[in-house]
Amino acid sequence: MTDLFRVLRYPDPFLRRKARRIETIDDALRAECRRLADTMFAHDGLGLAATQVGWDARIAIVSGTGKPGDEICLVNPELVDAWGSEAREEGCLSFPSVAAVITRRKGVKVRYTGLDGAQHELENDQLLGRCCLHEMDHLEGITFLAKMTPADKLANRRALRNLEDAAGQTSDA
Numbered sequence: 689m690t691d692l693f694r695v696l697r698y699p700d701p702f703l704r705r706k707a708r709r710i711e712t713i714d715d716a717l718r719a720e721c722r723r724l725a726d727t728m729f730a731h732d733g734l735g736l737a738a739t740q741v742g743w744d745a746r747i748a749i750v751s752g753t754g755k756p757g758d759e760i761c762l763v764n765p766e767l768v769d770a771w772g773s774e775a776r777e778e779g780c781l782s783f784p785s786v787a788a789v790i791t792r793r794k795g796v797k798v799r800y801t802g803l804d805g806a807q808h809e810l811e812n813d814q815l816l817g818r819c820c821l822h823e824m825d826h827l828e829g830i831t832f833l834a835k836m837t838p839a840d841k842l843a844n845r846r847a848l849r850n851l852e853d854a855a856g857q858t859s860d861a
Contacts, residue, residue: 693727693741695781698851703782704829707739707746710763713805721761721803725749729756733781735819737826740782748823752816760810762800765824768809769797778822780832785847788840790832792821 696702710717724747728736734754738745751759772794779787795813798820802808810820822832836844 691723692730693723693743695727695731695736696740696742697855698783698786698831698833698848699855700782702739702742703826703831705739705744706829707737707827708744709746710801713763713801713803717763718803720745721747721749721763725756725759725761728759728781729754731781734815735823736781737823739826739829746827748820748827750816750819750823752812752814752819760816761803762798762810762820762823763802765798765800765820765827767796767821767824768799770821771795772813774818776818778818778832780822782831783833783847783851785850786833786844788832788836788844790835792818792835796820798824 720743724736724738724741727741728749732754735748735750738747746764748762748765749759750762770793773791774794775789775791777787778790796817797809797811799807799809812820825832
């Protein structure tokens with residue numbers, strides 16, 4: 689296993705950063721994507737965006753099962769289509785001990801560049817599609833805190849405050 693990235697935690701300001709596009713796919717990028725995937729699996733995640741580890745890149749790893757081998761590396765992902773709606777509990781590696789029911793589109797079609805340099809499309813209306821939306825939000829600097837209802841923020845207030853205290857910051861969450 690490679691050296692793992694350190695996952696940034698709320699309220700780190702890098703989590704609100706919009707990631708830059710990737711222009712070249714090479715062996716160095718593939719190695720960093722492997723490291724990103726290893727970090728995700730080591731934390732029992734289903735997705736991890738580069739911005740969550742302080743890497744300014746439009747890259748996300750997603751997995752519908754959380755099992756090594758089924759991960760997909762999305763480079764410069766773009767939402768092509770979305771349909772339906774579903775409310776489902778989500779968590780986030782950058783928000784340990786925080787969970788909320790988030791309403792998102794049920795199905796998605798995403799276009800992305802693969803690590804082979806080719807364009808691909810992924811269409812999914814299961815957990816993998818939701819993971820794509822969550823991670824693509826991260827690439828835009830949007831955390832799931834922004835998707836929470838006021839009641840969910842209130843229910844998670846103690847956990848959010850603990851994260852803020854650990855970082856030595858306070859927020860209006």
